[in-house]
Amino acid sequence: MKLAICAGPATTGKTAVLRHIIRKLKDSGQRVAFLKIDVQYAEEDEQFAREFGIPTRKVYSGELCPDHCNVMVLGDAMQWARKAGSDVLLVETAGLCLRCSPYVDGGLGMIVLEATSGMNLPLKVGPMLSLADIAVVTKIDRVSQAEREVFRARIQDVAPGVRIREVNALYGIGIDPLVDHIRATPDAEESMLLRGNPPVGTCTICVGKKEIGWQSHFGVVRALDNQTFYRGE
Amino acid sequence: MIDTITILNGHGRSGEADAVPRLDLKMGDVVSIVGPTGSGKTTFINDIELFADANTPTGRRILINGERPPTEYRDDPARNPIALITQHTTFLSDLPVNEFLHTHARIRITNLVERETAIERTLSFANQLTGEPIALESRMTELSGGQTRALLIADATIICNTPIVLLDEVENAGIHRTRALELLRQYRKIFIFVTHDPRIALLSDYRIVMQRGRITQVLHTDAEERKMATVVSHLDDVLSNLRDKIRFGERVTSVELEGLA
Ligand SMILES: Nc1nc2c(ncn2[C@@H]2O[C@H](COP(=O)(O)OP(=O)(O)OP(=O)(O)O)[C@@H](O)[C@H]2O)c(=O)[nH]1
Numbered sequence: 130m131k132l133a134i135c136a137g138p139a140t141t142g143k144t145a146v147l148r149h150i151i152r153k154l155k156d157s158g159q160r161v162a163f164l165k166i167d168v169q170y171a172e173e174d175e176q177f178a179r180e181f182g183i184p185t186r187k188v189y190s191g192e193l194c195p196d197h198c199n200v201m202v203l204g205d206a207m208q209w210a211r212k213a214g215s216d217v218l219l220v221e222t223a224g225l226c227l228r229c230s231p232y233v234d235g236g237l238g239m240i241v242l243e244a245t246s247g248m249n250l251p252l253k254v255g256p257m258l259s260l261a262d263i264a265v266v267t268k269i270d271r272v273s274q275a276e277r278e279v280f281r282a283r284i285q286d287v288a289p290g291v292r293i294r295e296v297n298a299l300y301g302i303g304i305d306p307l308v309d310h311i312r313a314t315p316d317a318e319e320s321m322l323l324r325g326n327p328p329v330g331t332c333t334i335c336v337g338k339k340e341i342g343w344q345s346h347f348g349v350v351r352a353l354d355n356q357t358f359y360r361g362e
Numbered sequence: 363m364i365d366t367i368t369i370l371n372g373h374g375r376s377g378e379a380d381a382v383p384r385l386d387l388k389m390g391d392v393v394s395i396v397g398p399t400g401s402g403k404t405t406f407i408n409d410i411e412l413f414a415d416a417n418t419p420t421g422r423r424i425l426i427n428g429e430r431p432p433t434e435y436r437d438d439p440a441r442n443p444i445a446l447i448t449q450h451t452t453f454l455s456d457l458p459v460n461e462f463l464h465t466h467a468r469i470r471i472t473n474l475v476e477r478e479t480a481i482e483r484t485l486s487f488a489n490q491l492t493g494e495p496i497a498l499e500s501r502m503t504e505l506s507g508g509q510t511r512a513l514l515i516a517d518a519t520i521i522c523n524t525p526i527v528l529l530d531e532v533e534n535a536g537i538h539r540t541r542a543l544e545l546l547r548q549y550r551k552i553f554i555f556v557t558h559d560p561r562i563a564l565l566s567d568y569r570i571v572m573q574r575g576r577i578t579q580v581l582h583t584d585a586e587e588r589k590m591a592t593v594v595s596h597l598d599d600v601l602s603n604l605r606d607k608i609r610f611g612e613r614v615t616s617v618e619l620e621g622l623a
Pocket residue numbers: 137138139140141142143144145146223267268269270271296297298299
C-alpha cells in the first residue's frame with residue numbers, strides 16, 4: 130500500500146486537490162482510503178465517503194500538535210487502510226504546527242500552497258515546505274502568469290529540491306502529474322520514521338505552569354534577544 | 363525553435379465539436395480571437411497556455427511543432443515558450459515593483475547584464491503605455507488597473523521574451539493601445555489577441571470566431587478588410603488623440619476630425 134500525506138495552511142485547496150486525485154485513482158481501478166487530521170473541526174471524511182464511497186476516517190489533534198498527532202495515529206491508520214484492502218492511503222492534515230514536518234520517510238509528502246497568498250508565505254511554513262517532495266500551487270486561475278512565476282521562484286528560494294506543480298483545483302487542471310507521482314511512490318514499509326528532526330518542544334508552560342517570563346520556567350526556555358528559529362533540515 | 367502551435371479536437375459547452383478540428387498557427391502569425399462575452403475566448407487561450415491535453419473542460423489538445431510539448435516547459439519557467447497576459451487588472455502580490463521584476467527576471471534571464479537592461483526596458487516600455495508612470499518602489503498592489511496591465515504587457519514582451527504571446531483583451535484597461543501595438547509589432551512572435559477591438563482584429567492575419575465555448579469559424583482578413591484596416595486605424599488614432607486632449611484639459615476643435623470624411 131502506498132501512502133501520500135497532503136499538508137498545507139487552511140483553505141489553500143488541499144481537499145479540492147485530493148478530490149481530483151481520488152477520482153482519477155478510482156477511475157484507474159485503485160482502492161483509496163482517506164484520513165483527515167485536523168485540530169478542531171473537519172468534515173472531509175464525510176464528504177469523501179459520500180462522494181466516492183471509500184473508507185474514510187478523521188481524528189482531531191486537540192491539544193496535541195497535529196503533526197505529532199499524525200505520528201501517533203499513522204500506525205493504526207495504515208493498519209486500518211490495509212485491512213480495508215486499500216492500495217493508497219491519502220492523509221490530509223492541517224499541518225498547523227509549522228515547526229514539525231507532517232511527512233514520513235516512505236510516503237509521498239505534498240504541501241498545498243495557494244498562488245493568491247502573499248509572496249512571503251513560502252518563507253513562513255518551515256519544514257512543511259522544505260521537507261516536502263512536491264509543492265502543489267493552487268488557484269493559478271486567480272493570478273497573472275507573471276505572479277505565478279514569481280511565486281514559484283519564492284518557493285524555489287526556500288526549497289530548491291522540491292518539485293513544483295501548478296494546478297487549478299476547481300477544474301482539476303494539472304492533477305495528472307500528481308497522480309503519476311503517487312503511482313510512482315514505492316509501497317510503504319511496516320515501520321516508518323517521521324521525516325526530519327522534531328524540534329525540542331515541551332516547555333514548562335505545556336504542562337500547566339502559567340507565570341509570565343522565562344525566568345519562572347526551566348527546561349526549554351527562550352529570552353527575547355536569543356532568537357533561534359527552527360527551520361527543519 | 364518554435365514553428366507552429368496546433369489546436370486539436372475541441373468542443374463547446376454543449377459538447378458540439380469545434381468547426382475546425384485542427385488549427386495550425388505559424389511563427390509570425392498575428393491572430394485574433396473574437397466572440398461575445400462568455401463565448402470561451404479566455405478559455406481558448408488558457409488551453410494553449412496550459413498545453414491542454416484533453417484535460418480541460420474543452421477537451422482540446424495542444425501540440426508544439428506537431429508534437430506533445432516536452433515537460434520541461436512546465437518544470438522550468440525559463441523554458442516555457444508562452445507568455446500570457448491575463449485579463450487581471452490587479453496584482454495580489456505584496457512585493458515592491460522592483461523586487462517583483464528582479465525575481466521574475468532572475469528565473470527568465472540568466473545573464474546578469476541582460477537581466478538589468480531587461481528590467482529597465484520593461485519599466486520604460488510600461489511607462490510608454492500609461493498616463494501616470496510606475497515607480498520602482500511602489501507596491502504591486504498599489505498600481506492602478508492600467509498600470510498593472512501595462513506592466514504585465516511589458517513584462518511578458520521583454521522579461522519573458524517568449525516566441526508565443528497571448529493577450530486577453532488588452533484594449534480595455536486604459537492603456538495607450540496604439541503605442542502598445544507599435545511596440546509589440548517590433549517583435550516577431552506568434553501573437554494571439556483576444557479582442558473586441560476592430561482595429562486589432564483587422565490588423566490580424568486571421569480571426570478565430572467563438573460562440574458558446576466553440577470555434578465556429580476562421581476568417582482570413584480579405585483584401586477589402588485589409589484596406590479598411592488603414593482607415594479604421596486612422597479613425598482609432600483620431601479618437602484616442604481626442605481622448606488624450608480631453609484627459610489633459612485641452613480644448614478640441616473640428617480640425618481634429620479632418621480627413622475622416
Ligand atoms: N479559484 C480557485 N479556487 C480554488 C482552487 N482550489 C481550491 N479553491 C477553493 O478554495 C476553497 C478552499 O478549498 P479547500 O479544498 O476546502 O481547502 P482546504 O485546504 O482543504 O481547506 P481546510 O481543509 O479547511 O484547511 C474552496 O472554496 C475551493 O473551491 C483553485 O485552484 N482555484
